[in-house]
Amino acid sequence: MIYGDKKTGILVQGATGKQGEFHIGLMNTYAREVGGRGVIAGVTPGKGGQQVHGVPVYNTVKEAMREHDVTASVIFVPAGAAADSIIEEANGGIETIVAITEHIPVHDTMKAIAYAQAQGSVVIGPNCPGLLTPGEVKMGIMPSGLFSRGSVGVISRSGTLTYEVVDELTRAGIGQSTVIGIGGDPVIGQTFMDVLERFEKDPQTKAVVLIGEVGGNLEEEGAKSTDLPIVAYIAGKSAPPDKRMGHAGAIVEGGEGDARSKIARLKKNGVPVASRPSEIPEMVRALFRTC
Amino acid sequence: MKLREYEAKKVLKEFGIPVPAGFLIKSADELAPHLNDLGENIVLKAQVDVGGRGKAGGILMAHRGTAIQAAKDLFAEKIKDLPVREILAEQRLEIQHEYFLSITIDRSTKQPLILFADNGGVEIETTAQDRPDAIRKAVVMPLMRDIPPFMLRELLGSAPKEIGQIINKLYRAFCDKDAVLAEINPLVTTSQGVFAADAKFIVDDNALARQGIRVNRDLTDREREAEKHGFSYVELSGSIGVIGNGAGLTMATLDLIEFYGGKAANFLDVGGGAESERVMHAVRLVASVPSVKVIVVNLLGGITKCDEVAKGIISAGISQKVIVRLAGTNEAEGRKLLSKKGYEMLSTMDLVVKKAVEVTA
Structure with missing residues (x-):
């Protein structure tokens, strides 16, 4: 919670x-x-x-x-x-x-x-699907049928991609503590860093899946700020520069915020980054094995 | 949407920031009546929507006697493949010093971020790389109408005090005109005072309507067509058409295509609650791109009704192959409808993408 x-x-x-x-x-x-x-x-x-x-x-x-x-x-x-x-x-x-x-x-x-x-x-948010803590509360529009209770927190800038990952986790038998969509806009209230701070204080959460995308550097900033084990995924490797990819915040501007440099920075900080969503459950399992 | 230089300078003028005397012309003949106001030294700047205009030959220096011929020459040019339809003819300033001033939005602090440097102009990019500390920064709480004077002093350093007023005026323009970027580079000092020699201004796409901007020039024709249907659309260059719901899932689908060695033709996010008619329009739009050989539909969500989506795909009646991944309510009905018509429906995004890449290989 x-x-x-x-x-x-x-x-x-x-x-x-x-x-x-x-x-x-x-x-x-x-x-x-x-x-x-x-x-x-x-x-x-x-x-x-x-x-x-x-x-x-x-x-x-x-x-x-x-x-x-x-x-x-x-x-x-x-x-x-x-x-x-x-x-x-x-x-x-x-x-x-x-x-x-x-x-x-x-x-x-x-x-x-x-x-x-x-x-x-x-x-x-804004421009977010809200949050769902399985077995406790749903504040927003997430389809609750995909969720299962467990110890993995999920933070995402997206909606449906979050459901995709939650679905994969649930199918793999990995339950979630809280799943939160922080929004696809360039300016959002709670950033990855803010949510990670809450997850650190949440005894139920043992690891976090961080789902980011092109634009800005809030993912890297968040991953750096926490000691929780993290698996990350960054969408938009194929996004051309200066084009908005659906979300107002999903844009590579002035040569900054592209997926490859974000992934490189995350990896440099020791965060494993999945190259496709379906790899996430196995990588989460690997996290649990090593810590 | 990015404003053109003459539009950006109009905004600056409106907010009291001095700009060089200048006139927008649509043919070389239109220049003659303005020659007296422009003085002896004139600069002609092509108003084209591309970066790196100067290096591409879009800026010409001229004198009163040569300006009309120079304008004719520039109108005959193509700048990075774009025809020159408008030229901003300006008085050429006797520059003493060039500064850099930029206001943008800082995602970390969620506030406008002001950047100011003593050495502006073309040098700014090397400065940013080699001596980032030379660019002074300040963030302004967005509920404040003006930049606090101490912040202006910190930004200015030893730069002339009158520039402080210009920074504040640009901040007001940034707020009132819904900008996501307002930049003056270079901001120059001359014997006549301080001027904005060049200007860059990008308006928030979510605020175009209230700023009275009807057409988003940053979009291609097809992207604009998609916008009318409420789709987010981006043109790419491959042969696999993509339709997804949600920006993140659609981006992830594109990335997966790349992962399996294919190339996507587009990004199309149909948005929430995809009914059959929306899906039909989306499929037809993507199919109308000549390079598209196969279309991947990847829709996921609790409220998406799979039978509706299936009906939309079928009624689009296109010639290209459509490979579908659907998860949501009425999944079985959707599958039945599609398989009756010979469409392929697979259960995961990895599978649909792999299949599409095989088809185009």
């Missing part, structure tokens, strides 16, 4: 939208399976008084927090308003804010994250 557990009460912003409604349903199905609290309040301005899958909806975060004990939130608000939602939640005192929304202008993200930091809130 690193960002929440069964006892975590979750608020969803953008609760009455298509995405919000759909995923409140899935998050609460998961909560029922594991005996957790799940989503207990929703917020959509102007829709206060409605219900979504039995969850009461409020006009503002403050109203919702007056009635419910929530410490985490998941944001499904469209890009133009999502940064404001992050600020509203930080202002309301929510500890952990998961922003699923893609395409938020980066200047809005920088301001919202700076504000949240000043308020003592933690932002995960």
